[in-house]
Amino acid sequence: MYTWSYSALKDYVNCPRQYSEVKVLKNFTKSMTQQILYGQEVHKALEDYVREGKPLLENYKQYKEILDCLMEIPGVRYPEHEMALTVDKTPCGFHDKNRWVRGIADLLIIDEEDKLAYIVDYKTGSNRYPDTKQLKLMALMTFAHFPNVDTVKAGLLFIVKNSFVDEIYKREEIPKLWAAFEPDLMRLEESYKNDVWNPKSTPLCGWCPVNTCEYHRGNR
DSSP states (O other), rough: OOOBBBHHHHHHHHHHHHHHHIIIIOOOOOOOHHHHHHHHHHHHHHHHHHHHHHOOGGGGGGGHHHHHHHSSSSSSSEEEEEEEEOOSSOOOOOOOTOOOOOEEEEEEETTTTEEEEEEEEESSSOSSSSTTTTHHHHHHHHHOOOTTTTTTEEEETTTTEEEEEEEEGGGGHHHHHHTTTTHHHHHHHHHHHHHHOOOOOOGGGOSSSSSTTHHHHHHH
């Protein structure tokens, strides 16, 4: 049984060969870029502010107003909240040996009184091509872990760009939300079953860590 996440499934869709070499065979590792490091630092600063009220460093103080608006939302706040489901889509621990899918909500707020949840995913990159599938997966796990929640209001907060892309999900939409992932999951399962991981040539091949691939720029 394999375990997946939004980012892992996205890596598979982008290139099955890279997914296999990095995540399955572990022959290669992705390098830590400055963009990734910056994103991690920002996420940690925002988490500490929301969880503990820890003052923001000078270079992050421009985010205080946005965070204070989030802090005014009624409900119980869960910063960097870990959730996981088994293959039958029931809740389990994040490190449970039977986990099938898991993810971390940057900020989850549960309003039990109104049967409402808020999910905010911080983004430090460009808002040019927002991908809301991650929000769908977080909503599905929230519905599973918080059975009293009937509505999820979720959004991608492009914090550097000061823009917000939001969606609303209802509990009755659960089958439709899972359907958004099923085609890619079926392909992933077939790859595991048949051990076939075909490479995909993309403009990102030049930055791929799998330098043995025929599409890598060093092998062309």
